[in-house]
Amino acid sequence: MNGSKLTLEVLTRHGVDTVFGYPGGAIMPLYDALVDSEVKHYLCRHEQGAAFSALGYSKASGKVGVCFATSGPGVTNLITGLADATADSVPVVAITGQVTSHLMGTDAFQEIDVLGLSLAVTKHAFQVTDVEELESTLHKAFEIASSGRPGAVIVDIPKDIQLAQVTSKPMLVGTNDLGKANDESIQGAVSLLHQAKKPMLYVGGGVSLGNAVSELRMFANKTGMPSVSTLKGLGAADPNDSAYLGMIGMHGTKASNLAVQECDLLMAVGARFDDRVTGKLAEFAPHAKVIHLDVDKAEVNKLRSADVTVLGDFKHSLPKLLNALDSNLLDIEAWRNHCQEMSRDFGFKYLDNRDNSTGDIDPTSMLNQLSQMMPSDAVVTTDVGQHQMWVAQHMSFGEPKNLLTSGALGTMGFGLPAAIGAQLSRPNDCVIAVSGDGSFMMNVQEMGTIKRFGLPLKILLIDNTKLGMVRQWQSLFFDQRFSETDLSDNPDFVRLASAFDIEAETITEPKQVAGALEKMLNSKKAYLLHVRINEDQNVWPLVPPNTANQAMLEG
Structure with a gap:
């Protein structure tokens, strides 16, 4: 067995049956070994598309995503995707080819310093210099990518190592342990919870990463605590809980931002x-003491000091904390009622697009309508911009794995390849990529991947012929000095989709919305719905930079 065959054997032992990539000279031995392997490779049309497909696969399935790339530009094209995975704590292993060992350091053709390049954007990076260390390195890569706070790991393998014969015996695959919260921290949290009159659950993406959605919902249900969510945390709190107030922050709901500013305990x-x-930050939740539950010690006290820190696996710490609360739990009925009243009073109001006399399609009402029409187990991916915030505000998700978006890095071009990965990980579920005309063009080449593999994913393309979010900020904070945000020379998206054998339709009037959404959802094949909206449609509320959350602009 040579290094390439061993690499695929290790992937198989870690349960990997799907990888995304693009071949090239320095990784050709691994691609040769793929011919005889049970691992299914999906050819993307750009290495960044492969990385984002691996992210989408991982986020939608809960497995480790895997991508391949060759040396030089292959690796550099992966970097944005790996940075996105690390920023959003998504377990991804990237296996890259490198020039032959004796050429390293000579500025050989397509040579790049992978370790130096990846240092800032991965959780860890390996370069294999001995084929006998290859297997242990790959096992470590999977362990590091998926343990604790997940992230991207890159394994760089010189071409000669891929071809070298292996003599060592196979290793056993290890297991991960996140650790458990100690009793002292649990009792400290219990004490603060019993003192609180206005407690609030502040739910982040770590709940989904820790597979603790059911534990979180049980805690919220038993304690009656109202809750708010970050963008990455959407779907973790029960969206049908009357005390769930929605997303918090710059484009959060009015109820969630006001309630957090008023609360006396933030968990x-x-x-x-x-x-x-x-x-x-100095004016965020100014009256609140803080209980911080996390698996990553580095996040605690980094920005806001915690009164009590509970480190460890949420599947252990949340039930332990709930059990430690006494039988009468929390006396917060008045606070819960107040939060529910704010949610009713400040909730979004939607237009019936059929009765909309303005002539313009209202994207927020359209997305709310889509949310009600799509299957409950549908997966929605987004790119980055106004459409991303509209999805977060106006669509409802029963599980975190049903909304895939680029949170911390905010990467345009994420949505389409992520949808490809999600569709391949969940072939029987409806997958919808919601994109804007600016973001869509970033990785538009991946429509070729959709065509090649006959994927039935849906694309909802919201087109205002502008870089909408940048334009909104230029309008509000730069005296309407619009600079380089005009996209009025966009291609004909329906004709573009047709070139990839993807059925498509353009709608421009509100009365067309319901029928077009139904046609898209009922299509058995890939479908692109191109929706033209007014360029002056903006995202509200909006908290201006360096402003307290209660000072929202509401349009």
Whole structure:
């Protein structure tokens, strides 16, 4: 067995049956071994598309995503995707080819310093210099990518190592242990919870990463605590809970932002006090003590000091904390009622697009309508921009794995390849990529991947012929000095889709929305619905930069 065959054997032993990639000279031995392997490779049309497909696969399935690339530009094209995975704590293993060992350091053709390049964007990076260390390195890569706070790991393998014969015996695959919260931290949290009159659950993406959605919902249900969510945490809290107030932060709901500013205890579960959540940090939740539950010690006290820290696996710490609360739990009925009243009073109001006399399609009402029409187990991916925030505000998700978006890095071009990965991981579920005209063009080549593999995913393309979010900020904060945000020379998206054998339709009037959404959802094949909207449609509310969350602009 040579290094390439061993690599695929290790992938198989870790349960990997799907990989995404693009071949090239330095990784050709691994691609040769793929011919005889049970591992299914999906050819993407750009290495960044392969990385994002691996992310989408991982987010939708809960498995480790895997992607391949060759040396030089193959690796550099992966970097944005790996940075996105690490920023959003998604377990991804990237296996890259490298020039032959004796050429390393000579500026050989397509040579790049992979370790130096990847240092800032991965959880860990390996370069294999001895074929006898290859297997242990790959096992470590999977362990590091998926343990603790997940992230991207890159394994760089020189071409000669891929071809070298292996003599060592196979290793056993290890297991991961996140650790358990200690009794002292649990009792400290219980004490604060019993003192609180206005407690709030602040739910982040770590809940989904820790497979603790049911534990979180049980805690919220038993305690009656109202809850808010970050963008990455959407779907973890029960969206049907009357005390769930929606997303918090720059484009959060009015009820969630006001309630957090009023609360006297903030219990952060798998959240990191990101600037898009807190607004002006010094004025965020000014009356609240903080209980911070996390698996990553580095996130605790990084931005907001915690009064009590509970480190460890949420599947252990949340039930343990609930059991430690006494039988009468929390006396917060008045606070819960107040939060429910704010949610009713400040909730979004939707137009019936059929009765809309303005002549313009209202994207928020359209997305709310789509949310009600699509199957409950549908997966929605987004790119980044106004459409992303509209999806977060106006669509409802019963599980975190049903909304895939680029959170921390905010990467345009994420949505389409992520949808490809999601569709391949969940072939029987409806997958919808919601994109804007700016983001869509970033990785539009992946329509070729959709065509090649006959994927039935749906694309909802919201087109205002502008870089909408940048334009909105230029309008609000730069005296309407619009600079390089015009996309009025976009291609004919229906004709473009047709070139890839994807059925498509353009709608421009509100009365067309319901029928077009139904046609898209009922299509058995890939479908692109191109929706033209007014360029002046903006995202509201909006918390201006360096402003407290209660000072929202509402349009």
